[in-house]
Amino acid sequence: MEVRQHTLDIHPWKISTTTLDKNHRRLHESITSLGNGYMGMRGNFEEHYSGDHHLGTYLAGIWYPDKTRVGWWKNGYPDYYGKVINAVNFASFDLFVNGVRIDLACCDYEDFYLELNMYDGILYREFTINLGNTKVKFSFERFISITKKELAYISMEAKVLKGEAKLNVISKLDNNVQNEDSNYEEMFWKERNKEIIGDSSFLTTQTVENPFDVEQFVVTSSMKHNLTPIKVWKEPLAINNEFEFFLSTGQMIRLEKEVVIVTSRDVVEEKQIEQAQNLMQSFDNDYSTLKAEHSAAWHKRWELADVTITGDDAAQQGIRFNLFQLFSTYYGEDERLNIGPKGFTGEKYGGATYWDTEAYAISFYLALADPKVTRNLLRYRYNQLPQAYYNADKQGIKGALYPMVTFNGIESHNEWEITFEEIHRNGAIAYAIYNYTNYTGDTSYLKNEGLEVLIAISRFWADRIHYSQRNKAYMIHGVTGPNEYENNVNNNWYTNKIATWTLQYTLDSYQKYKSEYPHTLTTEELNTWQDIIDSMYFPTDEKLGIIVQHDTFLDKKLQTKDALNEEELPLSQHWSWDRILRSCFIKQADVLQGLYFFGDQYTLEEKARNFNFYEPMTVHESSLSACVHAILAAELQKIDKALEMYKRTARLDLDNYNNDTQDGLHITSMTGSWLSIVHGFAQMKTFGESLSFAPLLPKSWQSYTFHVNYRHRLLFVKVTTTSVELHLLTGKPLTLTVYQKPYTLTEHLTITV
Structure with missing residues (x-):
């Protein structure tokens, strides 16, 4: 089993370190991210840090349609690339001791400590600055409230351990921020208003104009403190409160910063400052009370969600970290939202909705949250059904095509081979409806909105599938399966399987509930679907006794990942894309994804033959891969392999398996650690x-x-x-x-x- 080097300490309930690892600052910022479903931020330092890092604050549902047109434009390509945008840095402090700006990248410091307490939902940090004759210890606490969604709180203590200190603290609301993936240092925000009312400061900004008729978002951020500033002033896209203290040895001060954020998703611009004021007044409790309320709510969540593991602290830490970050990203309160694959931890993947939600997260939330949470996820897709029709029509296909990446239901991903070839995600939307209905026994969604979605998806499949006269069978050409290390293949087995399964599930559901469904399907359409089901082509190999991933997979040079050198991994960071596409190496479960979804349709012997053939070629460079392999390995009594795969999914980010956690956490795939235990080891x-x-x-x-x-x-x-x-x-x-x-x-x- 692969042994990973831990860059943070192992503890069942904490993520901590006593070392400021400047080479892994971005990694640690990702891992110590906080969120509450409404907003969140990476584990950035409050004070200025000139070393390499990634400053990031993100607001749920706030995004920008970035122009993506290129010279080799093709008809049907998305008009824009939807991206989550970096928002106001509300935790910012500039610290000066005796005129020296505190910056841990260059200052002399000692006794550094960083801790994310997952049980309480609090981020702690402390360090001591050494300025020769003066030593000052700084301690920070930060939480983003899960009981008051618009509220964040930062507390700072400064204690003089030696000498005399003049301490200046500039507390900021700073919207001078950019995305790391922006083009030519473009800014996504413009200023609308700045106000100073009593002891509170307000900054209102708006996303810049776009040419796609996508709404511009307006955000008002506000702050107030427990102490009175000596100076308040405004700068472009920022507002500052300065505090000054003169301290001797043994003296300390505590500065508390209360932040409230409101957006135009809920409050029109003209009412935002008033609403922020009202919220601040309604939240008018001291820091310790608000902190205790927040932590108590986390304790309540843990009563249901916690998975305990005895005998392996690293495994225990991994599952709790994943649960913490999942619930920090999404807890189901807002049906307009979905589960971004990076949550509030980074900008990669655009930060939008992927098929991960339906394929992985639904099972997790069904078991650990109120059924209405999953129902909200289903309604999210139902509400975007008109846009799914638009996506299909743009390709000249009937029915509805749900997007690979979206904020509003319109496809906004800019890689053709993913966006319009990885159409199996349409089947995941259907599978989620089945999963919810089968698990809960509640048929009310299926009989109404669900059946409408299923029929729309089935019409897409029926038009996208073609009949081969030569083979007397239906086929699906030009697709990318779950294994994204192969593009534009013919008859990817998983795609063919989930397409025919969707057609069958739709037929069965329609026949069962057609008396209650307001629309009648034609006999011709129903017969066409049945003919496709009866005559779909599935690639297999009788000699090997396996399902074949796609038509020409066995024509490749077949070898296991043991043939690779360690320095070649991950392949995506070392090989050319051409070389990857021609290789046999598999990014994530493909055939095995289908054997997991439809496990009751296949024998253990069939699962074993396919697992033994495909897993050795799988490099697990998708965060969604390891959990499926863990579940199937457990079912096949391959316990050591199941444990290896569990650790890979549970500690994927903590141990940075794919050397990409610095870009943000893999939120949706974090469900995989829970699935690996409950669906895997427990075989539920x-x-x-x-x-x-x-x-x-x-x-x-x-x-x-x-x-x-x-x-x-x-x-x-x-x-x-x-x-x-x-x-x-x-x-x-x-x-x-x-x-x-x-x-x-x-x-x-x-x-x-």
Whole structure:
């Protein structure tokens, strides 16, 4: 098993270090990001830092359509590239001690400490500045409230350990920010207003004009402090409050900064300052009270969400870190939002919605949140159905094509081979409807909005699929499967599979609920769908006994990843794209993705043959890869491989497996660590509206526990070296299967292993 070097300390509830690692500052900024679903920011220092780093603050639903037209433009290409934009830096402090600007990139300092406390949801930092005859210790605390979405709080303490100190602190709202991926240092913000009212400062900015009729967003940020500034002044796109202190040895000061952010997504520009004032007044509690309220809310979340692992602190830290960042990004309160693959931690991928939500996150939120959270995710896609029709029409295809990347439902990704070839994501939208209905037993969405979405997607598939007269079968050419290290292939098995599955699920659902559905489908259309289902072509190889990833996959030079040198990895950072596309190496689960989704349709022998063939060629350079392999490896009793894959998904960012965490965390794939334990080690399955478990335990673990919501019940599961315990905490008795044996769970069940 691969051993990774940890750049941060291992602790079950904390991410911490006593070293300012200047070579990994960006990495640590990503890992110590905070958010509350409404806004968030990377773990940037409050004070000025001149070393290499990535300053980033992001607001949910605030984005910009960046022009992406190039000389080799093709019809059907997206008009713009949607991107999350860096927003106001509200945590900024400029610190001066005896006239010296504090900058840890060049100042003499000692006793550095950084800690993200995941249990409480607080970021802590401290260091001591040494200026010869003067030493000053600085301590910071920061949280972004999960009880008051518009609120963030920063606290700073300064204590003189030696000598005399004149301390000047300039607290800022600073919107002079840029994206790291911006073109030619372009700015995405312009100033609208600055106000100083009483002890509060207000800065209103607006996104710059765009030529695509996409709305411009207006944001008002505000701040007030527990102390009175000696000076307040305005600068372009910024407002400053200066504080001055004269301190002797042993003396200290505490400066608290309360920040409130409101946006035009909720409040019109003319009302924003008034609303910010009202919110500040309604939040008018002291720092310790607001902090305690915030932490108590995190503790409540952990009561349901926590997964405990005994015997492996690194594994324990990994799952809790993933859970923390997931819930910091999305907790389902706003159906207008989705789960960005970078959340509030960076700008890569545009920060928008991907198919990751439907393929990975739905199962996670079904089990660990109220069903309305998942329903909001489904409604997000339903509300964007008109845009999905637009996307398909732009390609000259009937029906609806959901986007690969979007903020508003319109496709806004600028890579053709992904945007218009990776059409399997349309099937993930359908699978999410099935997953929700099958898991909860609630058919109300399927019978109404869900069926409308399914029919629209099925019409896309029926028009995109073609009939091969030569082979007397239906085929899908020119696609990219889940393995993005192959483009423009014919008959990717997974794409063909999920297309026909969608058609079948739509047919079955329509026949079941057509009396309640307001529209009638023609017999001709229904017969066409059935013909496609009956005559779809699926590439297989009888000699190898495997499903073939696509038509020409076996014509490649087949070799395992063991043939690669360590310095070649990750391939995406060392090989040319041409070389990658011609190789057999697989970025992420492709055939195996289908065997996971439709696991009840395949035998263990079929799964084993395909796993043994494809996994050795898989380099796992997608964050979505390891969890699928962990789940299937566990089912196949390959426990060491399952543990290896679990650690890769749980600690992907903490240990920077793919050398890209400095760009931001892999938020949606963080669901994979939970899936690896619950769907993998515990083998929880819900096929056919029935619940089953077949738990196993890695050798290095002593036990693991987790909760799941299932059909108005709350279950607690504990797996040890000798037993499996199931507790029904709330809800009616439940019939389930454990190790293929039926049980009725009334209160408590213990099975000796």
